[in-house]
Amino acid sequence: MDIADSEPASGLRQSEFHISGKTAGRTEAIGFNLGRLLKPGDIICVAGELGAGKTILCRGIGAGWGAFPPLNSPTYNLVHEHERPADDGRLYHLDLYRISGARDAESLGIHEILDSGALVIFEWPERILELLPAARLWIDILPREDDGRDLFLQARGERYTALIKTLWRMLTQARGAAHAAGA
């Protein structure tokens, strides 16, 4: 696990790292650590094939942020609104699997959601690529043969590059402590 900066064509600062989600619990814990760092207006995109572990990661993110009710697999509703009672914070969790394109998303009120100042988390964000802000955190989840998952985090823009650097420090320190304890 290493963190790398790059100078992208878009002009937005960019940073990325890879981490292994060996078990579902580990993937959820990575999400939990990320959720603790999130602020109103943050945009988090979670991509990966069916069953990759997007919702597991989102559940961890929601728990770390303090969402009520807990994040789950969206059923018929594509948009789920959650609160954080401590400060009246709001989080939208959207599953765009059944969206046919940007038009369809517009009828769901995607612009209003993005402008609302709430924390927004997308599953299947590739469905609405052209509507997403350029500055965002993008996470790709790739299943491995051993049931583990490879998580690739890519931050674009100042806010998100700073965010994943903090997350990377949190995760490496936690790992260092686990090694020191003989885990």
Ligand SMILES: Nc1ncnc2c1ncn2[C@@H]1O[C@H](COP(=O)(O)OP(=O)(O)OP(=O)(O)O)[C@@H](O)[C@H]1O
């Ligand atoms: N290392 C792992 N990380 C995440 N999930 C794992 C892992 N190993 C096994 N799993 C299992 O894989 C499944 C992932 O399901 P989940 O609903 O999170 O996927 P999804 O990407 O949201 O799927 P969908 O595209 O249908 O929304 C869960 O049953 C989870 O327990």
Ligand SMILES: [Mg+2]
């Ligand atoms: Mg899901």
